[in-house]
Amino acid sequence: MVKKKKVPERKCIVTNEMRPKKELIRVVRNKEGEVFVDPSGKKNGRGAYLSKDKEVIDQAKQTNVLNRTFNTEIDESLYEDLLQVIEGTYHES
Numbered sequence: 001m002v003k004k005k006k007v008p009e010r011k012c013i014v015t016n017e018m019r020p021k022k023e024l025i026r027v028v029r030n031k032e033g034e035v036f037v038d039p040s041g042k043k044n045g046r047g048a049y050l051s052k053d054k055e056v057i058d059q060a061k062q063t064n065v066l067n068r069t070f071n072t073e074i075d076e077s078l079y080e081d082l083l084q085v086i087e088g089t090y091h092e093s
Contacts, residue, residue, distance in 0.1 A: 007020045007021075008020070008021045009021065010024055010049040011049065012024060012049055012050055012051040012056065013048045013049060013050060013060070013065055013066075013069055014050060014051065014056045014059050014060050014063070014065055015051055015056060017051070019051065021041065021049075023051065023052060024049040024050060024051060024052065025037060025039070025049065025050050025051075025052055025082060025085050025086075026038040026039075026041045026043075026047050026048070026049055027047065027048050027049075027050065027066060027070075027078070027082070028043050028044075028045040028046065028047050028048075029045050029046045029070040029072065030043070030044060030045035031044075031045065033072055035066070035070055035072060035074055035075070035078055036078065036081070037078065037081045037082060037085055037090065039085060039090065039092065046070065048066065048069045048070070050082065052085070052086050053086070054083060054086060057079060057082045057083055057086070060079070060082075061079050066078070
C-alpha cells in the first residue's frame with residue numbers, strides 16, 4: 001500500500017478556511033517589523049495566509065485583518081503586491 005503524502009494545509013485569515021498551502025499567499029512580518037509578500041513561503045518571520053482571490057484581498061484591506069494579525073500598520077502597497085501575485089505579475093524586489 002502506498003502511503004499518500006500529507007498535503008500541508010493552512011488557514012486563510014479572512015475566510016477561516018483550511019486550504020492546501022499552494023492555494024494561499026503567505027504574508028510575513030520579520031523581526032524588523034517589515035511586512036511583505038512571501039511567494040516562496042520560506043522567509044523568516046510571523047506568517048499569515050490569504051486565499052488567492054481578489055475579493056479576499058479586498059476584504060482583508062477593508063477589515064484591516066493584517067493590521068490586527070501583525071499588530072502593525074500595513075502599507076497600501078502590500079495589497080497591490082498581493083493583487084499582483086494573483087495576476088501572476090508579482091516580482092520580488
